[in-house]
Amino acid sequence: MTTEVLEQQTEKDLSLRVSNLNVYYGESHILRNVDMNIEKGKMVCLIGRNGVGKTTLLKTIMGLLSPRRGNIYYKDSLLNPQSTDKRVRMGIGYVPQGREIIPRLTVEENLLLGFEALPKGRNGKENIPEEIFELFPVLKSMLSRRGGDLSGGQQQQLSIARALVGKPQLLLLDEPTEGIQPSIILEIEAAVKQIIRETGISVLLVEQHLHFVRQADKYYAMQKGGIVASGDTANLSSEIIQQFLAV
Ligand SMILES: Nc1ncnc2c1ncn2[C@@H]1O[C@H](COP(=O)(O)OP(=O)(O)OP(=O)(O)O)[C@@H](O)[C@H]1O
Numbered sequence: 001m002t003t004e005v006l007e008q009q010t011e012k013d014l015s016l017r018v019s020n021l022n023v024y025y026g027e028s029h030i031l032r033n034v035d036m037n038i039e040k041g042k043m044v045c046l047i048g049r050n051g052v053g054k055t056t057l058l059k060t061i062m063g064l065l066s067p068r069r070g071n072i073y074y075k076d077s078l079l080n081p082q083s084t085d086k087r088v089r090m091g092i093g094y095v096p097q098g099r100e101i102i103p104r105l106t107v108e109e110n111l112l113l114g115f116e117a118l119p120k121g122r123n124g125k126e127n128i129p130e131e132i133f134e135l136f137p138v139l140k141s142m143l144s145r146r147g148g149d150l151s152g153g154q155q156q157q158l159s160i161a162r163a164l165v166g167k168p169q170l171l172l173l174d175e176p177t178e179g180i181q182p183s184i185i186l187e188i189e190a191a192v193k194q195i196i197r198e199t200g201i202s203v204l205l206v207e208q209h210l211h212f213v214r215q216a217d218k219y220y221a222m223q224k225g226g227i228v229a230s231g232d233t234a235n236l237s238s239e240i241i242q243q244f245l246a247v
């Protein structure tokens with residue numbers, strides 16, 4: 001079998017492929033030669049200390065920042081020329097760091113915004129799928145509350161739920177447990193695992209919470225904008241944990 005055939009086969013199993021990505025803020029070189037593969041149906045975790053470039057990578061995947069060099073492929077297509085909106089409609093869901101729900105809108109209105117991610121937007125009067133409330137029951141009892149009145153953990157659940165309304169095939173989660181109480185962390189973890197199990201989507205998780213990191217299939221460790229270690233989370237050593245997680 002030629003290498004080319006092998007490559008094609010691997011390509012088919014990939015949800016996302018990032019190749020030699022270099023991103024700058026002005027003249028500051030932030031991401032350096034980043035390579036990353038995310039297989040379909042897998043959860044990949046990106047770890048690294050504060051300020052190393054994790055959010056910058058997610059923003060670049062979403063098209064909120066443009067790489068100076070390097071390519072991003074989603075399934076078979078090159079994403080670089082696509083707008084952020086297009087990437088969302090192609091099936092990439094994004095839950096940004098700090099949640100970014102709309103505080104003045106109700107929980108229901110926030111969730112309805114998720115329909116914008118569907119290729120045709122919201123046709124008529126679609127309802128929020130019941131599965132969303134099975135994952136996050138607390139949201140159902142709070143539909144008419146304003147987003148800003150929810151606790152941090154509930155806002156995070158709302159932010160994830162809003163992304164799921166758009167039926168993503170790849171979900172990017174940027175530190176979903178930051179500043180959240182432990183019981184809600186476990187609920188979010190369980191929900192993410194359930195989503196992967198039931199829908200087969202792929203997840204790229206940026207996370208500091210070790211228990212959650214361990215739920216991922218693979219990890220990538222970032223330092224000064226470069227990937228310096230990667231592998232199966234089953235083999236995550238205490239050295240790696242100490243070096244790259246703020247535990
Ligand atoms: N808008 C910006 N303009 C200039 N520099 C920025 C900007 N945003 C981030 N940076 C810098 O880019 C680097 C990477 O930031 P980034 O937010 O990607 O890190 P991070 O790994 O997500 O950190 P954290 O764990 O704190 O969320 C940091 O040095 C940061 O100061």
Ligand SMILES: [Mg+2]
Nearest residue numbers: 054055056097
């Ligand atoms: Mg960040």
